Amino acid sequence: MSDQLPKKSASIDRRTALRGAVAGAAILAAGSAVSGAATAAAPRRRTPGLRTGGKEVAVFGGGMAGLAAAHELVERGFRVTVYEPAFLGGKARSMPVPGTGAGGRADLPGEHGFRFFPGCYQNIPDTMRRIPFPGNPNGVLDNLIRVEGTVAGFRDKPPIFAPVEVGALDQLTPERLQNSIIGAFGFIPELPPHELAFFAKQMLMWFTSSPERRFGQWEYLTWEQIMRADGKSPAYRAYLVNALTRITVAAKPHLSSARTIGTIGEALVLAGTGLVPEFSGGVDRILNRPTNTAWIDPWVAYLRSRGVQFVMGQRASRLHHANGRIESVTVTDGGIATSVIADHYVCAMPVDKTVPLLDDQILSADPHLAGMRELLTDWMVGIQFYLRRPTEIPEGHIAALGSPWALTALRQAPMWVGDFPAQYGDGSAAECLSVDISDWDTPGILHHRPAKQCSAQEIASEVWAQLKMWLNTGTGWLRDEDIHSWHLDPGVSWSGGTAHNETPLLVNTVGSYDHRPTAHCAVPNLFFGGDHVRSNIDLATMESANESGRSAANAIIDAADDPAAHAPVFPLVALPAFEPAKRLDADRFRAGLPHILDV
Structure with a gap:
């Protein structure tokens, strides 16, 4: 994996603006929520008469995505079998x-x-x-x-205990946001005050950027570029640009999409304000x-009690595509191959394990899936x-x-x-x-x-x-x-x-959103789960994997034309105080103009 990316100006040209407009339309089409609480879904159209498809589901991968999909499906009357080659719980497990x-x-x-x-x-x-x-x-x-709180350690300097909460506020205006960020990071040693103020201003620019700019500009810039790290002090580069990114999301600021970093940064800030009822758990x-005692083992026990079958030691090794569908899946156990036949198939494996299963027939049926080959993983x-x-x-x-x-x-x-x-x-x-x-x-x-x-x-x-x-x-x-x-x-x-x-995780590099799959694809009975699947939080986390499992379950419910209610998929939340600025920025982006704070 190369650590070098071509430098790209933070300003935008006509091509970027057009790309952003297309991306914005795609967001709306995909139903991505960018502000406010979850809204009621439109009624789903159903096929009159006999329903199509069955209720037998094979889930390959017993990590967060696979268990979440199994959970939502079994509670809606589907018959679910989970095939897991190693350990249930995946990267979330303890041992x-x-x-x-x-x-x-x-x-x-x-x-x-x-x-x-x-x-x-x-x-x-x-x-x-x-x-x-x-x-x-x-x-x-x-x-x-x-x-x-968090203990912040610095090389050869006394550590500092810092509260993780921004502080309960009665409202969060753009001005209060900027001041809160300055106050939150004022403890960093040797950080020039004007650079901290600049960092807060860039964060404010994110909060007031429109969805069109986020997907059309921020997605194609690195966090290092958007934070203008070149020429800044060692403290600014080491702490605000590099350390905060690495310790929060294990992402490299010179590779990672600024949109991804901005998304989780905004969510964490809002969780710390106490202003968002949906974010009630603090930072x-x-x-x-x-983990297994507190969560994974009780989860598996509950799923078993509802009828989920777990087949351990077996890994999906081939998807058999014929007549426009997946007809069966070969699983292997110590060199012994067997065939799995179901109505619906969920690939809930990490991206590096999923890509080898996508043969030419499947990619011919859905060329967008080839983008998964472009995704990068890290440790x-x-x-x-x-x-x-x-x-x-x-x-x-x-x-x-x-x-x-x-x-x-x-x-x-x-x-x-x-x-x-x-x-x-x-x-x-x-x-x-x-x-x-x-x-x-x-x-x-x-x-x-x-x-x-x-x-x-x-x-x-x-x-x-x-x-x-x-x-x-x-x-x-x-x-x-x-x-x-x-x-x-x-x-x-x-x-x-x-x-x-054996367990790398996705790295959201610049432009990687274009290559990531949704939970469903053009093959009508093939579905995807995992931290590489598009999600609202849009970061390789337990939350994104869980959300992808829910989305896969919902797509199966639709494919089976089943009357069961969808599993809830929760969007991130934005505050109304920033909406007027976002609308202004949407107009500026469509006109090919930079953000009003991008000076």
Whole structure:
């Protein structure tokens, strides 16, 4: 993957304006919501007389998208079988560290990466509310707890504890938004005030940009370009442009679509204001137990109780297309191939596993699917450090701002129910510090190599060294002698000295929206789910994957001409205060003029 993109001016030309107009029309046609709460869907037309199609659904992939599709379909009377080659829950799962439990305790809890549930998520909370959990009136949703602050670490400087909330406001005007952003990031050291003001102005430009400009201009510029990083101070580039992007969405600012970064940035800001009832969870929530215990296992149990069948160890290896439809799917298990026949087929696998299934016949039926070959993936993988004594780091997320490997972390033990050493391991581990590594391509400070070129032991020692460099100045929070053990996501493996990641995630590069599929395609009984499918939040997250599963379920309901109600698909929300500015900007964009703040 090349890290070089041609520089593109932030101003727009006639071609860009026309492209934006087309994109805006496509948005409306696709029913994408860009402001306000969800509106009632228009009644669906139904075929008179006998209904077409059956209710047998085969779902390939038991991650977030596949489980969400199965959930919505089985509750509407469909017969669903999920085929999963490895682990249910996908990248959202947790896993025990084998052989670490003793004295009746469970194995130490490991995971792909700590779970983060922003208040702007709406689809996942709706699902969680419908999964029973003993003693919880709102199901597993009640296993989420709110996080009030973040520890911001800086290299060789004392860390700072910063609240994650913008602060409850009675209203959010453009002026208040700009002032709130300046206040929120004023703690960053060595950041020139005029550059912070410029950053706030660029964010205000996003909030007041029309959908036409967002899809016609911002989609084709990188975050680095839209934030005019060239010529700015090292602090501006390191913290506001790079670090905030990497730790929030694991995206590279010189590659990522500015529209994607702006979309999640706006949602997080609005979640922190307290002004949007739909975003009632605040900026930051986490689970109060290991992910599988708190969420995935109860979910699978509930789906089984409703009739969902799970076939483990089998991976889709070929889609058989004939007579304009998918007639069957070959699945393999240890070299043994079998055929799966259903009425509807959902490819709910990661994009890198889906692309090899799209043969010439399928691409001939729907040429747009070839765009998936152009999509890029990157790594964001977790490592856990088990410590013999609790650290004194304040509870909440930890961001090592500007660290080479873009590290974020979370102290899990103090935020989980129960006594950690009494429940897990051999009783001598009192703390679980879970760390996400978002940058695997930048050399570190200890071994001076990217994570992809390090062994598992070198990754562990490098992560620990970076955490100490970014968090220990004036604190002494992390001590070498406290390390009990560590656990790296087993999805990372080595062969011939080369690292491989079984679970990469989509990177929303500039223009990638054009290549991404919708949940349905021109093949009438083939559907797609996953974080690469177009969604409202439009970012490789649990929320986007969940939304794609709902969209796939809705498309199947329509394809089967079934009378069941659609699963709700929740849009993001924008505030009315910004609508007049957006309408003005839509006129300017159609006229080929820059945003009024783009000076």
